[in-house]
Amino acid sequence: MPAFSVRLQQKILEHSPLCVGIDPSAALLKGAGLPDSPQGAFEFGRRVLEAVDFGISLLKPQSAFFERFGSAGLRALEELVRLARGQGVLVLLDGKRGDIDSTAAAYAEGYFSAGTTLRVDAVTTQPYMGLGALDSFLDIAFKAEGGVFVVVRSSNPEGEALQTARLAGGESVAQALCREITSRNRQWSESIGADAGPLPGPVGAVVGATCADADAMTVAMPHSFILAPGVGAQGATMHDVLRRMPNARGRVLPNISRAVLANGGSKAEIAATLRELQAQARDLM
């Protein structure tokens, strides 16, 4: 299997960089006329997948909305992930994992080991315990040709003070993460004998579409795909992504989750919404 970044780049050229979020909260399930249950959460995901029979690149199920039901929710998530991957859609699981290195490795095995029942293409992670603590996670993901997205600048207002705080050397926390991420992508390119540059590496980053400093972040991570949540329900528009991240064309992935239901919850309404968003997302290429 080709590396995650190769597979994602091919999908983007085929469809668009749009990332479709699956966040089956009680409110969203109600909006779709579905029960607030594991089966309802799965049906919501299946309806979105049926609606996008024209093809999308990336689906981002938010693990929390499945985990809230316990083991039955996880089974629903596994079923949805299998359905999406069987349909040729890459799955970026939003789990925001992160811990000391031995535990981070255990998390990674849950998504990338040969024996797991929840194999995905990429996972979101949190670097609060230091990016170095995630190296075990990265190693396991790389060996399985998987991708990892690290939260660098989150879309929520509460994250800014912490992420822009200055370290002793003068860099901000976010800038230090950009540097460390870029160094890992360069090492990866060297390890496969590729030229770092044209092809992004396996370590992507989350930079909110709501962040005023987003451009500097994307410039500091020239070898990363950038997941840009915040479009739709959190107030940013697709145009904001282009305006705030002009240097990330072709590698910025705008995410929409709640806005999947912006025009109604039937299959036809979801299809119309996502067709329109996909057309807008192509302007980011």
Ligand SMILES: O=C(O)c1cc(=O)[nH]c(=O)n1[C@@H]1O[C@H](COP(=O)(O)O)[C@@H](O)[C@H]1O
């Ligand atoms: O990693 C993420 O996807 C993420 C990072 C971030 O900084 N902000 C953020 O909103 N997200 C996730 O992206 C989705 C955004 O949902 P909407 O606001 O409904 O589009 C949710 O699943 C969030 O958990």
